[in-house]
Amino acid sequence: MKSLEELRAIREKMQGKVGFRSEDATQTRVVVGMATCGIASGARPVLTALADAVQEEGLNNINVTQTGCIGLCQYEPIVEVMEPGREKVTYVKMTPEKAMEVFRLHLKGGQVVTKYTLAAEQLGKE
Amino acid sequence: MLPEISLHILDVAENSVRAGATLVRIEVLADTAENTLSVTIADNGCGMSEEQLAKVEDPFFTTRNTRKVGLGIPFFKQAALATGGSFSIRSKEGEGTVTKAVFVLDSIDRMPLGDMTATIHTLVTCHEEMDLYYRYARDGRAFTLDTREMREILGNVPLSSPEVSRFLKEYLDENRREVDSGSAL
Secondary structure: OOOOOHHHHHHHHHOOOOOOOOOOOOOEEEEEEOOHHHHHOOHHHHHHHHHHHHHHOOOOOEEEEEEOOOOOHHHOOOEEEEOOOOOOEEEOOOOHHHHHHHHHHHHHOOOOOHHHEHHHHHHHHO | OOOOHHHHHHHHHHHHHHOOOOEEEEEEEEEOOOOEEEEEEEEOOOOOOHHHHHHOOOOOOOOOOOOOOOOHHHHHHHHHHOOOOEEEEEEEOOOEEEEEEEEEOOOOOOOOOOOHHHHHHHHHHHOOOOEEEEEEEEOOEEEEEEHHHHHHHHOOOOOOOHHHHHHHHHHHHHHHHHHHOOOOO
16 A cells, blocks of 8 residues: 655755745636536536646646636537636547647747637637 | 545535635544444534525525525535435534535445545645645544644744745655555545
């Protein structure tokens, strides 16, 4: 059985150099909808993929978090990207693969992946 | 319907988060002799009034104002009853809520338990402000995770930090594999 003892080593290693996330104006927030509608349509693996990617690349300025239902259940899983000084971007019908594209192109590259946005989805329906 | 029991657990635990719980207890107990898989989610959140409690299993009742239906609890109940199991919710305003679903273990209609590691990991790392106690037991073998113990060891290192997050995943996966000793539920 793996025990919690390993956490002691982690604490020692990180003591002093923990770069505590500041909830200030330089943070980008990535929010995944995790109510029943989101979870039922596959939000958990989307959240995991994004959180893992941000962690692996050590991007301390990006905060992946979750929220409830925003009332667009038919478009779940939904990922909202809120960058300081830019308009909120809402990505719909996400999968872990699409989320990785958003991670690469938008979160790292700064380019909105227009084809996955709510606006594009609604335009396609008309 | 959600495809895994672990997703129902995540869904119900998210209700605990919304109820302002500071401690959530999740227990998954499998007993081959009794042929049951019991899932309990208990929180110390705001609880429900008798009126709310009476309506909570009704799919056309929700406290949200973003949509008109609330399918989480009805789905969970249906999933348990479909196996020949049982379902109950107890709640008291100001004290908390206990949701319990019992599945018949060998029922053909029992969905897989699924990725409990992802469910618990998500709950711990996304809700830094909340404590979680998790116990997984199967025929006498068991392991637990208690974020209160983790915090005591970690001091001011956050549960969501990359190192802790990685450890947590390994801890949940390895210990579950050991308890399962061969076959996942």
